[in-house]
Amino acid sequence: MKKLFGHPESLERIQTKYCAGCGHGVIHRLITELIDEMGIRGHTVITNPVGCSIWADLYFKFDSVQPPHGRTPAAATGIKRLLPDHLVICYQGDGDLAAIGTAEIIHAANRGEKFTTIFVNNAIYGMTGGQMAPTTLVGQKAATAPLGRDPVEAGMGYPIRVSELLSQLEGTRYIARGAVDTPANVRKTKSYIRKAFQAQMSGVGFTMVEILSPCPTNWGMSPVDAIDWLQNNMIPFYHLGEIKNQLEAVTASVPKEAAK
Numbered sequence: 001m002k003k004l005f006g007h008p009e010s011l012e013r014i015q016t017k018y019c020a021g022c023g024h025g026v027i028h029r030l031i032t033e034l035i036d037e038m039g040i041r042g043h044t045v046i047t048n049p050v051g052c053s054i055w056a057d058l059y060f061k062f063d064s065v066q067p068p069h070g071r072t073p074a075a076a077t078g079i080k081r082l083l084p085d086h087l088v089i090c091y092q093g094d095g096d097l098a099a100i101g102t103a104e105i106i107h108a109a110n111r112g113e114k115f116t117t118i119f120v121n122n123a124i125y126g127m128t129g130g131q132m133a134p135t136t137l138v139g140q141k142a143a144t145a146p147l148g149r150d151p152v153e154a155g156m157g158y159p160i161r162v163s164e165l166l167s168q169l170e171g172t173r174y175i176a177r178g179a180v181d182t183p184a185n186v187r188k189t190k191s192y193i194r195k196a197f198q199a200q201m202s203g204v205g206f207t208m209v210e211i212l213s214p215c216p217t218n219w220g221m222s223p224v225d226a227i228d229w230l231q232n233n234m235i236p237f238y239h240l241g242e243i244k245n246q247l248e249a250v251t252a253s254v255p256k257e258a259a260k
Contacts, residue, residue: 008033008036009036009041009061010031010035010041010044010061010062011028012061014058014059016059017055017058018052018055019217021223021226022052022213022215022216023122023180023213023214024053024056026213027118027120027211028056028059028060030186030193031060032060032061034193034194035062035197038087038198040087040201041062042062043085044063044089045062045064045088045089046062046063046064046088046089047067047088047090048064048066048092049067049068049072049092049101051069051092051096051125051126051128052093052120052126052127053092053096056091065079069096069101070104071104072090072096072104073101073104073105076088076089076090076108076113076115076117077111077115080114080115084114084203088114088115088116088200089115089117090116091118092105092118092119094120094122094123094124094133094162095124095125095126095134097162098134098135099134102134105162105166106165108206109166109169109172109208110169111171112170112171112172113171113206114200114206116193116196116199116200116207116208116209117206117207117209118209119162119163119208119211120213121135121210121212121234121238122212122213122215122218123136123137123140123215123234124136124218125142125143125218126215126217126218129143130142130143131143131144132144132156134159134160135159135162135238137149137234137237138159140233142218161238162210163175163208163210163238163243164243166208167243171206172206172207172208172244173205173207173244173246173247174204174207174208174242174245174246175207175209175242175244176192176195176209176241176242176243177239177240177241178192178209178211178240179211179212179230179234181214181227181230189209192209195207196208204247212235213230214226
């Protein structure tokens, strides 16, 4: 009998520390499913920094490194250069990647570092108390913006579309944005991550998949309402799909020996 569903071998069987309705657990499953399908658990390293992503190493049955806040791309750069045959994952939240780690991610992407970033965007600081993040939407309330983000009168600036920003850099080869709000979007997001992982193992440049994820606790909503809010507010601003795909042109020029 064909097995249609099961627990990924690369994912630990433990109780989650994430809040009800959080998308991290779904994203963890997608990552581990792909690692199992690709048969590379023994050649995988994940770097996860301060933030809700700091718990990630509890759930994965492969090597992990916890760099200082925002410095994950620097750690991933060193690991990938030392272990070029490994899948190296840079797992970051929006506060970590787009605020304290902005310089790190931009320069790593511009250099074309050959690791894959999984960028979890829930438009708010999660673990530290719900402060406004660089990706917080205009009018969205946060602990540091109780009346809503005001880009003009309060001088809070505008939300940053990180994927579109990085897609302008020469070193980036594949950038996509998915979401974990519906089964259909979960499947699409998995396909984006698969492309990014396969591209990395073929030796091409910087790859990243941004994933829109709900944060019911810090949005002050129920899990169901948080999904609705993501669909009605985040997706219209952060459009889903492949934002940059240069994989076919690049992999076609990679020598067969290098792609093994």
